[in-house]
Amino acid sequence: MTEPGGPGGPDGRDGRDGRDRGGGRDELRALRAALLAVEELRGDLLRLAARVVALEDELTRRLPPAEAAAVTAAVEARTPALLAEIQAADLGGPSRLQLGLAVDKYQVPAPADGGPPCLELLPVCQARCCSFTFALSTQDLDEGVVRWDRGRPYLIAQEADGWCTHLSRAGAGCTCYAQRPAPCRSFDCRGDRRVWADYERRVLAELPAGDAPPSADARREAARGHELALALEAAALRARPA
Numbered sequence: 001m002t003e004p005g006g007p008g009g010p011d012g013r014d015g016r017d018g019r020d021r022g023g024g025r026d027e028l029r030a031l032r033a034a035l036l037a038v039e040e041l042r043g044d045l046l047r048l049a050a051r052v053v054a055l056e057d058e059l060t061r062r063l064p065p066a067e068a069a070a071v072t073a074a075v076e077a078r079t080p081a082l083l084a085e086i087q088a089a090d091l092g093g094p095s096r097l098q099l100g101l102a103v104d105k106y107q108v109p110a111p112a113d114g115g116p117p118c119l120e121l122l123p124v125c126q127a128r129c130c131s132f133t134f135a136l137s138t139q140d141l142d143e144g145v146v147r148w149d150r151g152r153p154y155l156i157a158q159e160a161d162g163w164c165t166h167l168s169r170a171g172a173g174c175t176c177y178a179q180r181p182a183p184c185r186s187f188d189c190r191g192d193r194r195v196w197a198d199y200e201r202r203v204l205a206e207l208p209a210g211d212a213p214p215s216a217d218a219r220r221e222a223a224r225g226h227e228l229a230l231a232l233e234a235a236a237l238r239a240r241p242a
């Protein structure tokens with residue numbers, strides 16, 4: 001995904017791949033997905049509020065005032081750590097808004113040795129890396145070049161074949177090379193079991209190759225990154241457009 005002329009390579013176009021996905025229909029689907037997500041969240045919050053009020057009522061009714069106050073203090077003390085755990089667990093949910101890491105993609109370095117020789121390997125690898133699902137960042141969204149899946153904000157848009165919508169099916173590489181997202185800039189497939197069963201012998205992995213479930217530490221780190229990305233996204237949306 002890093003070598004010019006490979007799947008991550010430029011083809012001289014302006015970043016749009018020319019496919020007509022229905023224009024306004026795409027935007028309407030995105031708006032509907034956003035409204036649905038808000039409505040579902042509102043329902044979840046109301047159910048949670050009812051449960052908290054019921055618990056508080058039970059405590060107040062059953063405990064002497066001093067003990068009830070001690071329980072309240074203990075609950076408040078535990079809340080931050082529990083919230084972090086819940087956020088980490090929740091991040092894997094299917095309907096979460098997904099945002100890429102809050103990094104400047106133009107500062108993301110390519111692999112130190114230049115990465116794999118994509119042009120040479122393309123007949124074998126078939127641009128496997130461009131079939132991976134990942135989230136766009138606020139920077140990508142602000143640029144408005146790289147397309148995202150209108151039903152699953154903000155995952156990279158993919159065609160029915162499962163490959164990125166920006167990958168030229170005519171073999172011309174990445175059609176948004178200059179603005180390609182951060183994951184496309186730093187990816188190195190050589191040790192990635194989703195791509196290669198044996199890189200040295202050029203043996204491609206079977207499709208589909210399942211991902212290993214993330215560790216608890218990785219989930220916590222992802223949740224922290226998600227919170228940071230959300231803060232950046234909120235700041236970008238609230239800023240007055242230039």
Ligand code: SF4
Pocket residue numbers: 001002006007008116117118119121122125126127128129130187188189190195
């Ligand atoms: S799978 Fe590897 S070799 Fe093939 S295009 Fe992607 S990064 Fe290059």
Ligand code: SF4
Pocket residue numbers: 001007008129130131146164165166167168173174175176177180181184
């Ligand atoms: S934007 Fe799409 S086509 Fe371009 S390098 Fe990334 S995954 Fe591949």
